[in-house]
Amino acid sequence: AVAAMAPRWEAGLLLLLLVLPPASAGLSGYFGTKSRYEEVNPHLVSDPLSLGPGTGGSLPASCTPLQLRAVLRHGTRYPTAGMAARFPALFAARRRLALASSSKHRCLQSGAAFRRGLGPTLDFGGDEVEVEVNDSLMRFFDHCAKFVALVEENDAAMCQVNAFKEGPEMKKVLEKVASALCLPVEELNADLVQVAFLTCSYELAIKNVTSPWCSLFSEEDAKVLEYLNDLKQYWKRGYGYDINSRSSCVLFQDIFQHLDKAVEESKSSKPISSPLIVQVGHAETLQPLLVLMGYFKDDEPLLANNYAQQAQRKFRSGRIVPYAANLVFVLYHCDHVNTSQEEYQVQLLLNEKLLSFHHSNETTSTYTDLKNYYKDILENCHFKEECELPKVNVTAIDEL
Ligand SMILES: *[C@@H]1O[C@H](CO)[C@@H](O)[C@H](O)[C@H]1NC(C)=O
Numbered sequence: 001a002v003a004a005m006a007p008r009w010e011a012g013l014l015l016l017l018l019v020l021p022p023a024s025a026g027l028s029g030y031f032g033t034k035s036r037y038e039e040v041n042p043h044l045v046s047d048p049l050s051l052g053p054g055t056g057g058s059l060p061a062s063c064t065p066l067q068l069r070a071v072l073r074h075g076t077r078y079p080t081a082g083m084a085a086r087f088p089a090l091f092a093a094r095r096r097l098a099l100a101s102s103s104k105h106r107c108l109q110s111g112a113a114f115r116r117g118l119g120p121t122l123d124f125g126g127d128e129v130e131v132e133v134n135d136s137l138m139r140f141f142d143h144c145a146k147f148v149a150l151v152e153e154n155d156a157a158m159c160q161v162n163a164f165k166e167g168p169e170m171k172k173v174l175e176k177v178a179s180a181l182c183l184p185v186e187e188l189n190a191d192l193v194q195v196a197f198l199t200c201s202y203e204l205a206i207k208n209v210t211s212p213w214c215s216l217f218s219e220e221d222a223k224v225l226e227y228l229n230d231l232k233q234y235w236k237r238g239y240g241y242d243i244n245s246r247s248s249c250v251l252f253q254d255i256f257q258h259l260d261k262a263v264e265e266s267k268s269s270k271p272i273s274s275p276l277i278v279q280v281g282h283a284e285t286l287q288p289l290l291v292l293m294g295y296f297k298d299d300e301p302l303l304a305n306n307y308a309q310q311a312q313r314k315f316r317s318g319r320i321v322p323y324a325a326n327l328v329f330v331l332y333h334c335d336h337v338n339t340s341q342e343e344y345q346v347q348l349l350l351n352e353k354l355l356s357f358h359h360s361n362e363t364t365s366t367y368t369d370l371k372n373y374y375k376d377i378l379e380n381c382h383f384k385e386e387c388e389l390p391k392v393n394v395t396a397i398d399e400l
């Protein structure tokens with residue numbers, strides 16, 4: 001993509017980059033969806049296999065995990081080792097692993113890597129573990145006509161993003177970059193600057209090296225470019241439009257169907273048919289799901305004109321869905337409890353850290369309470385109906 005830059009100044013550019021002072025540290029926290037997983041789990045920088053600090057909020061010893069359901073974003077590394085170490089009982093030899101993936105090549109590769117990452121000591125029946133492709137679950141957004149028409153292919157959905165590109169914050173970044181490159185500012189635009197910033201992020205995420213492109217940006221610039229990335233996520237995958245998250249209810253319901261099944265099997269003392277379910281998808285799979293569950297919601301929407309007010313926003317895609325992001329539901333069975341409701345408990349981990357549940361602000365919930373809290377989505381969100389295009393003229397709907 002860098003080749004798309006105007007050839008007139010391309011030649012001198014690299015030379016200039018080399019004489020600029022080295023990049024100030026600390027851009028890597030602002031790469032949005034192009035962030036490496038290490039940004040959310042810094043202990044992995046020095047030791048990729050380390051477990052890091054405990055997740056806390058541990059359950060009584062009388063609780064044992066029954067089912068682990070992981071929805072992962074493809075990435076350059078997998079926290080497989082960490083997951084296996086945290087849940088030895090589930091990852092014990094000869095337990096059944098159901099592995100599903102989006103059809104995209106990078107996801108299939110990640111699925112295979114996940115299995116290899118479990119190592120030779122964990123025997124899941126070797127090659128018998130097939131990666132099952134299921135795009136209706138992992139790429140629900142492609143299958144949702146309403147989302148495609150009203151968001152994905154609708155220029156109006158990019159309105160805030162485009163406005164921010166022309167706004168005062170971006171203008172300042174353009175002027176600084178132009179000046180560093182000794183170029184007239186008219187020769188630069190937000191898209192070119194974004195390409196340079198992406199190049200900087202890729203080299204760090206993929207090769208763990210600081211690219212000379214990074215030297216063009218200060219931390220302040222990086223924050224502006226992060227906001228640009230977050231704006232796009234917000235309007236195309238986040239709270240910007242309801243259909244963004246509603247389209248994920250098919251995956252949400254599938255998760256609960258499998259949890260239900262595990263609870264039923266446990267109640268009737270049967271072996272759990274799917275103790276481990278791992279699904280590999282995209283940032284676009286995870287982000288809407290987390291929005292559907294109400295996570296990382298700010299009081300005010302992200303807009304082109306509220307960059308400063310949103311400095312402390314919750315919706316920072318680099319913290320939510322970096323490469324290899326993972327959302328894990330763990331269902332436990334607990335003995336010696338006071339009420340039958342307490343027998344089945346759930347924890348939720350995002351990128352290996354416990355998330356608090358909205359209904360209790362605690363990191364453990366009874367399965368019953370969790371289902372009650374999400375009752376409406378579980379019972380009343382029907383993918384087919386949600387995703388049906390309204391019969392009326394779509395162009396007219398855009399203006400609503
Ligand atoms: C990545 O780079 C940092 C800084 O140069 C270094 O400390 C770290 O060991 C590297 N990590 C890996 C996994 O190579």
Ligand SMILES: *[C@@H]1O[C@H](CO)[C@@H](O)[C@H](O)[C@H]1NC(C)=O
Pocket residue numbers: 132133134136137254
């Ligand atoms: C994908 O998953 C859904 C929900 O579990 C299921 O109904 C469907 O049959 C699956 N599709 C394929 C191709 O396996």
Ligand SMILES: *[C@@H]1O[C@H](CO)[C@@H](O)[C@H](O)[C@H]1NC(C)=O
Pocket residue numbers: 336337338
């Ligand atoms: C059961 O109730 C007793 C008394 O209310 C309490 O001390 C104990 O912690 C409870 N046990 C569990 C597992 O919640």
Ligand SMILES: *[C@@H]1O[C@H](CO)[C@@H](O)[C@H](O)[C@H]1NC(C)=O
Pocket residue numbers: 361
């Ligand atoms: C939730 O709990 C955390 C720590 O346990 C606390 O800091 C926070 O204020 C609580 N939030 C609400 C809304 O109660």
Ligand SMILES: *[C@@H]1O[C@H](CO)[C@@H](O)[C@H](O)[C@H]1NC(C)=O
Pocket residue numbers: 393394395396
């Ligand atoms: C939809 O509405 C727009 C403007 O409101 C109009 O230009 C267009 O012709 C309409 N399309 C159809 C298929 O009715």
